[in-house]
Amino acid sequence: MNRAWKRKAVVCGVTAVAVVLTACGSDDAGSTGDEESADELEIWVFSSSAPPVIEDGFTAAFxxxxxxxxxxxxxxxxxxxxxxxxxxxxxxxxxQVPLRESGGLFATGQFLDLSEELGPMEDDFADGILVGGNGEINSFTMGPGNMGLWVNQEALAEHGLAIPDNPTWDDVVAVARELQTASGGKQYLFVQPPGTNGANMFNAFFNSRGGTWWDEDGELAVDEDLATQTLEFMVGLDQEGLVYHGVWTDATYWDAIRNQEIVGWTMNFGVGSTSLQENVPEQSGQWQLVTWPTWAESDEQRTGVFGGSLYAGLDGADNPQGARDFIMWWLTPEGLQAQADTLGLVSYRRAAEEIDLDIEDPYFGGQNVRHDLASVPYPAFHFFHWPETEAAITAAVDQAYAGDLTPAEAVEQIVAELSAL
Known part of the structure; x- marks a missing residue:
């Protein structure tokens, strides 16, 4: 994060969210400019769960x-x-903006700078959660896409197998090989989807090792050796026959889970927990979350990011104070509860002091998967030129899996395309 943010003045001389909202979010927001436009607040959302939360929660508070x-x-x-x-x-x-689209948008400088509100709270967020451009903090990630390994432990136990405690990826691969032998090659611990989802799956593994394509200034900053090693790891799994090819939006994918063909997969909370429970309720109690394995025993545990969203205010819009009030409302107890209810994970570290996050989930045998998943942060990742970056990664990764390019050649192709932007 840009440490200069911490030196900026605190709004109204206070730091706590509740004080910022009550002392600085005034009832006379329309005292400057057009009174009618100052009272109107237009919010664009893409999440279908957002409107009732906003209507019931935010409008009651403001x-x-x-x-x-x-x-x-x-x-x-x-x-x-x-x-x-x-x-x-x-x-x-x-x-409401997808996290993957935020870097290029914030670089335009057309969004509200919330450094005064969020800067003093920087230590209350994991690295990479506060986001912005041009040295500003424009927002914070909600429903962060922390990745985990979701495992049908009962299916493994039928073969006398289990994922060890605090595993490395080598440990998981060793279990996958034993599973391949025991099941006759009919059960899988790894999933690799095609197309864009496959590119983002590779990117999550790459990010978990500290990899990024762009730095915080939007300059190309990829570690080609690290990217190549990561792609070699994933292509190697495929060449060994340890990977199921499919995507969770297909009905056949959930059939494969019902039939215990897929008994493990890497995914974030939204799909790994919510979709799993919605599509295969009969397997309640069989699954567990293994937090993201490390790449070596001595490594600090870090996950990769696969999604997330945020709310940002527009600098040129009619109601900047209303936008500030709305974004900061999500960090009040009511807003934090709304995040937990609709998104699962909450990225604000002090949330546990404000709302009950000690939620045992019977589907996962009483495990608190929200807490466990959120406890492993992901390294900072900068989403610049993302449509072009995603397209370049998708094409190269697909070619690497098809055997048309080596992993090294695939990464070279990605970097060459990104260098031309």
Whole structure:
């Protein structure tokens, strides 16, 4: 993080979120500018779970705002926002943005700087959670995409197998090989989806080793050797026949889980917990979360990021104070509870002091998977030029799995495309 943020003045001379909201979020937000526009607050969201939370929670806390919620499909939200930014009008006051799209957007300098509000709270967030551009803090990641290894322990136990405590990836691969032998090659601990999901799966493994493509200034900063080693690891699993090829959006994927063909997979909370329970409720009690393995016994445990979202305020919109109030509301007890209820993971470290996060999940045998998953942070990762970066990674990774490129050649191809941006 940019440590200069800590030296900035604290809004109204206070640091606690509740004080910032009550002392600085005033009822007379319309005292400057157009009174009608100051009272109106337009919020674009792509999450279907967001509108009722906003309507029930935020509007109760800030009744002075006339809130309009506009639902925009996630596939369209960034392009629609870019068009609005280019035109300079029809801007929302706040927009929900996928984390993967945030780097390039924040680099435009057209978003509210929340350094004064969030800077003094920097130590209350894990590395990489506070995000922004041009030396500013523009927001914080919600529902961070911390990755874990989800394992059907009962399926492994039928072969006398189990993932050891505090495993390395070598330990997990050793179990996968034993499983391959015991099952006749019909059960898998690893999943590699095709296309963009496969690229982002590779990227999560790469990120967990500290890898990134861009630095915080949007300059190319990839460690090609580390990227190559990571892709060699994943392609090697495939060549050994240890990988199931499929994506969780397909019905056949869940059939494979029901049939215990897939008995392990790396994924974030939203798909690894929520979708697992929704699609295979009959396997309750069989699964457990293994927090992200390390790459060597001496390594500090770090996960990779596979998603996440955030809310950001638009600098040129009509109601900047309302946008600030809205974003900071998510860090009040009510907002934290809303995050936990809708997104699962909460990225604010002090949340446990404000709301009950000691949630034992019977599906996972009473394990507190939210706490365990969130306890392993991911290294900072900078999402610049992400559509182009994702496309370059997707093409090269697919070719590496097909055997058309070696992992080293695939990484060289990615870097060559990114260098041309």
């Amino acid at each position: 009744p002075q705002y006339d809130v309009e919620i506009v639902e925009v499909p996630i596939a369209d939200v960034t392009q629609r926002l870019v068009v609005a930014l280019q035109g300079g009008d029809d801007l929302p006051d706040v927009v």
